[in-house]
Amino acid sequence: MKRKITVLLFIALLNGFSFSLFAQSSVLYDVVLSGGRVIDPETKLDAIRNVGILNNRIAQISSEPLNGKETINASGLVVAPGFIDPHVHGLTNQEQEYQLHDGITTALELEIGVPFLEEWYASRQSKALVNYGASANWGFARMQAMEKYQQELLELKQDIASGSPHTSMVGLGISYDNTLDKAQLQNMLQNIKSELAAGGIGIGVFIGYVPGANTEEIFRVYQLAGEMQATIFSHVREPNLTAVQQAISDAVLTNAPLHLVHINSMTLAQIQLGIEMVQTAQKRGFNITTEMYPYTAAATGISTNMFSDGWQQRVGISYEDLQWVATGERLTKETFEKYRKTKGAVILHMMKPEWIKAGIVMEGVMIGSDGGAYAPLTHPRTAGTYARVLGKYVREDKVLDLPTAIEKMTLLPAKMLEKVVPMMRFKGRIQVGADADITIFNPNTVIDKATFEEGLKFSEGIAYVMVNGSFILKNGETVKNVFPGQPIYGKFKQ
Numbered sequence: 001m002k003r004k005i006t007v008l009l010f011i012a013l014l015n016g017f018s019f020s021l022f023a024q025s026s027v028l029y030d031v032v033l034s035g036g037r038v039i040d041p042e043t044k045l046d047a048i049r050n051v052g053i054l055n056n057r058i059a060q061i062s063s064e065p066l067n068g069k070e071t072i073n074a075s076g077l078v079v080a081p082g083f084i085d086p087h088v089h090g091l092t093n094q095e096q097e098y099q100l101h102d103g104i105t106t107a108l109e110l111e112i113g114v115p116f117l118e119e120w121y122a123s124r125q126s127k128a129l130v131n132y133g134a135s136a137n138w139g140f141a142r143m144q145a146m147e148k149y150q151q152e153l154l155e156l157k158q159d160i161a162s163g164s165p166h167t168s169m170v171g172l173g174i175s176y177d178n179t180l181d182k183a184q185l186q187n188m189l190q191n192i193k194s195e196l197a198a199g200g201i202g203i204g205v206f207i208g209y210v211p212g213a214n215t216e217e218i219f220r221v222y223q224l225a226g227e228m229q230a231t232i233f234s235h236v237r238e239p240n241l242t243a244v245q246q247a248i249s250d251a252v253l254t255n256a257p258l259h260l261v262h263i264n265s266m267t268l269a270q271i272q273l274g275i276e277m278v279q280t281a282q283k284r285g286f287n288i289t290t291e292m293y294p295y296t297a298a299a300t301g302i303s304t305n306m307f308s309d310g311w312q313q314r315v316g317i318s319y320e321d322l323q324w325v326a327t328g329e330r331l332t333k334e335t336f337e338k339y340r341k342t343k344g345a346v347i348l349h350m351m352k353p354e355w356i357k358a359g360i361v362m363e364g365v366m367i368g369s370d371g372g373a374y375a376p377l378t379h380p381r382t383a384g385t386y387a388r389v390l391g392k393y394v395r396e397d398k399v400l401d402l403p404t405a406i407e408k409m410t411l412l413p414a415k416m417l418e419k420v421v422p423m424m425r426f427k428g429r430i431q432v433g434a435d436a437d438i439t440i441f442n443p444n445t446v447i448d449k450a451t452f453e454e455g456l457k458f459s460e461g462i463a464y465v466m467v468n469g470s471f472i473l474k475n476g477e478t479v480k481n482v483f484p485g486q487p488i489y490g491k492f493k494q
Contacts, residue, residue, distance in 0.1 A: 029054050029068040030469065036074025036440060040081070040430040041407035051079060053436045056469030061432060074440055077463055078402070081410040081428050082437030083386045086110050086233075086417070087261055087291060087368030090382060094374045096129040096485070097478055098383040101458035102369075102448075103409075105437035105467045106131040106427060108488060110233040111261045111370070113137030113204030115153075117195050119161040121487050127163075128485030130467055131437070133421070135233050135490075136200030138221060139210060141191035145184040178212045185217060189224050199489035202231035202257070202420050208238060211305050219250055226254035230492065231287075231420045233259045238314055239266050244274050248281055248288060257287040259416060262370050264292040264351060264359050268316065271359040279364060289416045291368035292359050294388045296351040297452065299325070299372060299379040302336075303343050315350055323347040323452065328377045345372065347379055347452065360389070361399050366412040377455040384448025387459035391447030402443060420490050440464040 029052035038049040038061065045061075052060035052068065060066060082105025088095070091109055099107050113135035114120045124132055143149045180188060192203055203225055207213055225232045232251065236243035244266060251258035260266070260278065267274030271292075281288040300306050302324075312318050322331040325345040329335070339346070359365060367389055371382035386409055394405045414428025426435045439462065446461030465473035470484035 027052065027054070027060070027067065029059060029066055030070070031436075031466070031471075032066045032068030032071045033074045033079055033438070033440065034066070034071050036077050036079035037443075038079045038430055039403055039406050041403060041411040042429050043431065044403070045430070046403055049079075051430065051438075053466070053469055057426075057436055058430065058432055058434045058438075061430065072440070072464060074464075076442065077440050078406075078443050079430065080406050080439050080441070081414075081430055081434075082106065082439045082465065082467065083367075083409045084108075084413040084417075084424075084428055085369050085371070085385070086259070086366070086413045087293075088371045090371055090373045091124075091132060091134075092374070093127070093129050095371065095382060096132075098374075098456060098458065099369075099371070100129055100465050100467075100473050100478070101462055101476075102384060102386045103439035103441060103459075103462045103465060104130055104369075104386060105439065105465060106133075106488060108132070108201060109134040109204075110201060110259070111135075111204055111235055112139070112206050113195075113200065113233075114160070115140035116157045116160045117198040117200050119157060121199055121489075123161060123163045124485075125487065127483055129472055129483060130485045131427075131488050132485055133199070133201050133488030133490075135202045135204035136192050136195035136198075136230075138188075138192065138203055138205045141195060142178075142180060142184070142188045142210075142213075142217075144191045145180060145187035146178060179214055180212075180217055185220060188217075189220060192221070192224060193228075196228070196230060196490060196492040197494045199487070199493040201417070201488065201490040202233055202259075204233050206235040208235045208243075209305050211308070219254070222250040222254040222256045225256035226251075228492070229257060229419065230490070231257040231259055231417075233261060235261050236266050239268055240314075241267060241270050241274055241277075244277060248277060248286075251288055252281065252286055257419065258289070260288070260290040261368065262292060262298070263290040263365070264356060265298040268351060269355060271355050272362065275359060275362045275365055279362075282364065287419075289364070289366070289412075291366045291413075292356070293368060293370050293381050293385055294356055294360060294393060295379070295381050295385075296349065296353055296356060297323075297379065298348040298350055299345055299370075299381075300348070301343060302339050302346040303341070307340065315348065317348060317350045321349045323349065325375050325378050328453065328455075345375065345378065349452075357393070357397065357399055360393055364412065365408065366416065367409045368413075374456070380448065380450030380452060380456065383450040383456045384459050387441075387446050387461060388448035390441065390443065391461070395443065395446075421488060422491055423488065436466055436469040438464075438466040440466075
């Protein structure tokens with residue numbers, strides 16, 4: 001017991017706490033969360049406790065009363081680590097307000113990444129509601145390697161530096177049919193290294209949108225990732241198990257850490273087998289993980305390669321299964337061909353509820369929203385992913401218990417990221433010394449309210465959200481003029 005107390009005291013001192021653990025009642029904490037059901041997925045704590053926050057970190061977890069400058073009565077509520085979303089595309093405060101109402105405290109663009117990372121990180125400094133970060137954008141790196149796109153890139157750099165919401169390459173519709181020659185390939189790899197040095201969290205490889213990328217190009221990117229131990233975040237080539245196997249094969253051959261995004265929309269009816277492949281690789285010691293979102297529809301740009309000839313057969317749907325985000329209408333052959341000439345977004349109703357239920361219960365599968373840029377009728381996952389897991393799959397359908405669901409939304413993404421983002425070891429946990437990123441919700445009422453028919457709405461039941469020790473949501477209402485979000489950088493930042 002004496003040794004345990006000594007270790008705890010050392011951890012507290014290491015993280016800047018100067019008080020004595022033996023005199024917790026005399027400490028005045030910045031904030032005390034009183035009487036909530038505290039769930040920590042790593043230590044398996046699930047009990048009524050009081051939590052003391054000091055200097056933006058969790059300083060005490062106790063069954064004894066604590067004194068605070070501010071005390072929040074959390075009786076009847078769950079006190080959980082803030083939710084970590086590894087897969088967002090909406091990166092402005094407009095989307096982040098929906099995210100925080102869904103309990104998210106860290107929102108990362110890892111599937112695609114952001115071009116000109118140095119400028120983008122600088123544009124968000126002291127302006128973000130939640131923690132933010134992005135991967136190195138492979139599509140951007142290959143554009144940089146081609147001389148003919150330099151003017152477009154200059155304009156893009158100016159947009160990003162000025163705070164424009166342009167964040168991904170999917171909607172640009174350029175460069176993706178080009179195959180790189182040997183010199184361009186080497187330049188592209190060097191460009192990726194430069195973006196990692198700017199803070200990139202691994203490498204976003206959205207091969208499903210880049211028909212010009214041949215087998216060698218992708219293999220060389222994986223080789224680089226293996227050499228640097230930089231995680232690949234992959235949208236696989238097309239929605240089938242063969243594409244999943246290709247990504248896993250490249251990762252195994254090169255020892256590259258691999259995270260497969262939205263495995264539900266990549267494997268469809270074969271989701272259980274796809275996840276089993278990931279689990280088998282993990283059991284053999286390979287650093288391969290995956291995620292899914294809890295909805296039966298996908299979404300993407302209608303002008304992308306996803307809708308090249310044969311899309312109906314590849315995905316197993318037709319025109320009437322497509323919903324145009326701008327108006328909410330279902331499409332016909334005529335309206336599809338009309339809108340295909342634009343750069344708008346479309347929702348693909350392509351999955352069955354039983355596929356989602358089968359996947360979400362499988363061990364090790366984390367949750368990621370794939371939430372997009374704001375539009376009133378955009379995919380509801382932009383606003384409701386995490387509340388939907390808690391409300392539908394935990395409370396209503398009872399396919400997950402609450403601690404397991406919280407683990408999928410907090411600890412699993414934190415641990416997936418720790419080797420490439422060391423600061424993530426302080427997130428995804430309710431422990432002494434952890435960052436005070438905390439979500440407090442009512443397990444009896446939490447639910448998503450956004451729908452495909454009526455569009456975006458704030459989730460219900462998320463009562464409080466704290467980011468780096470500051471409240472950004474109180475009593476279900478956004479705290480105005482508070483910007484506690486901090487940048488999340490990869491380990492390669494120079």
